[in-house]
Amino acid sequence: MSSQAAAQPLVSIVVATYNGAKYIESQMDSLIAQTYPNTEIIVVDDRSTDNTLAILERYARQYPHVHVYENEVNLGYIKNFEKGVTLSKGSYISFSDQDDVWVPEKTAELMAAIGDYPMITSDSEIVNDQLEKRWNHSDLKEIQDFNNPLVFATDNCVAGHALIMKKEIADAAIPFPDMPHDLWLGFFTTLHGTIKYLDRPFVKWRQHGNNVTSKHTGTKKRIDATKFRLMTFRDCCPPAFAKEKKVFAELLETYESYSLIHNFNRMRLYFGNKKYLLAMKKRNPFRKFLYCIKMFFQMREHP
Template sequence: MEIHQLEQRPNTETLPLVSVVMATYNGSRYIAQQLESILGQTYPNIEIIISDDASVDHTQEILQNYAKRYENIRLLLHYENVGYVKNFERGIIASTGSLIAPSDQDDIWKPEKITRLVSAINTSDIVYCDSELISAEGEPLGLRLSQIRRFTSFSSVLNFTVGNSAPGHAMLIKRQVAEKALPLLACSSHDFWLGFVATFSNGISYLDEVHVQYRQHENNVCGAFNSKDKTGKKFKRMKQSRQIRQANARIRINAMYEKCPAELQEYKKILRNLSESYQSFSFLRNWNRMLLFFTYREQILAHKHRNTFRKLAYCCKLFFTIQ
C-alpha cells in the first residue's frame, strides 16, 4: 500500500476533541471503507482510537498502514481475545477527548455525522441519530433503523430495563458519563450500559437525522434483524441457551440496581424489587415481576414499537419468563 505524508489536523483549539473509539475483530473486509468515512468527517478535531481484539485476519495490517498515514490514529493491538465489550472498554480508557463517538468496524458514516451530533448534544449526556440499513455489499435496504426500533429521547433508568434503542454506532457521549459507566457490564452491550448510566442525570436526546449506513451481514455482533433482511436472506446469530439468557438477565438487573445512585430513591427501590423478582420462578416472584412491568410499562417499554394491547400482553408474559 502506498504510504503518504502524515496528514495534519487544522488548528482546532476552540472545538472540543472528539474521540472516535472503534473496537475491531477480524474486520478486514469492511474496515478500510469505515475508516475512510471517519477520516472524511467535516468535523476537524478528531482522534481515532482503535482497539483490536487479537484479529487473525489482515485487520491489524490494514490498521497499521492507516496509522502510518494519519497521525490522529492510535492503535491498541492486542494478542489475547477479551471479547467485544472489554475491547471497547480499553478504547474508552485510552481516549482523551471530551466527547466520545463509538464506532463499529463495518459501517459507513456520512460526512456531517460528528458535526451534527456535536451541535445537537447541548445539555444532554448522550445524543444519537438515525441509521439507514445497507446489505453486506453496501446496497440500501430501503429501511431506517427507527422503523424497527422506537427512537426517542430517554430520561428514565427504567427505559433500559429490558432493552435499548439508542445504538452505540450512532451515539456521541460526554466523557464524564463514559467514565462513570466504567467498568462496562460484560454480559450486556456497551451501548446499553452507557445509555443506562446517562439517565442518572441529563439523559439521552435523539437527533432525527440519518448519519450512518448500518451494514447488515452474517457476522454482525449486533444486527437490526433477528433472522432475515429485506431480501429474505437469513443471518446467523449466536444463540444462547435459555438458562444463560436468564442468568444474564438476573446479573443485568442486579447490576442496574447496584449502579443506580442512592439519590434516585424511587428508581432504586423499583430496581431492587425487580432484581428480587428475577431471582426465581416462585408464584410470588412471578406475580411481583408481572405487576412491576404493568405498573411501569410506559417507561420500561418506551423503546418498543407496541400499541397498548401488545404492551399489556408483554407484561403478562413476564409471569412466565424473565427478559
C-alpha cells in the same frame, strides 16, 4: 491544527477491531471523511489473526490523527471498547464498529445538537452485506429522549455506533461490566441527565450474521444475563434513584423462578412501570397492555 479545528472540542472516535479485514477499509474511509474538523481516531485491535492490523497501520502512517494499538491478549469487544476510552484524549467519545459506514456529517451534526446533554444518539439505516438498505432502526424501536434508567431494564435501542457522549461520563462508567458497552453506557448516562435523540440516520449499520450482536445463546444463558444486568443496574442506582433501584430489585426477584407470586409481581411491575419498561417498544397502548399480561407467563430476555 487549523483555527477552526482548535475552536471545536476534540471528539475521540473509538474503534474496536477483531478480524475485520473484510469491511474495515470502508469504515475507516468513512471515519476519515468526517466533516467535523477536530477528531482523533483511536483503533484498538484485539489480536486479529487476519490482516486487519496491517490495514490499520497503513492508515496510521497516512493520517496523523489515526492512532492504532494492539492488545497483548484478547480482551473481548466490551473490554476492547473500554481500553479505547482510556486511550482517548477528547472531551467527547464516539464509538465505531469495524463493519459499518458513517455518513460524512455524522459527527458534525451530533456535536451541533448535543448542547449540554451528557449523550446524544441518532437513528441508523440497517443494511445488508452490500450496504443495501433494509429499514431504519427507528422502524423497529421507539427511539426517543431517555431520562430514566428503568428504560434499560430489559431493552436497549441506544446503539454504540450512533452516539456521542461526554468523556467524563464514559470515564466514570469504567470498569464496564459484562454486558454490551452501549447498554451499560446508556443506563449509566441516565443517572447523570437526559440522552438526547436526533431523528436522523447517520450510520449504515451492516447486518451480515457475524456481528457480535447477532450471536445466539441458549435461553438459560440469556435469562442469566438478564438477571446479571438487573442486579448490576440495581446496585449502581444512587440514592437519588431510590424508586428505580427498588423496581430493579423487585423485578430481579421475579426472575428467580416461575411461580404464582413471581409471575404476578412481574406482571404488576410491568403494568406499574410500563411508561419506562415498554418505552422502546413500537406498540399501541392496547398491545402494551397485552404485553404486560404476557409477563405473567414469560420472563423478558434482555436482547
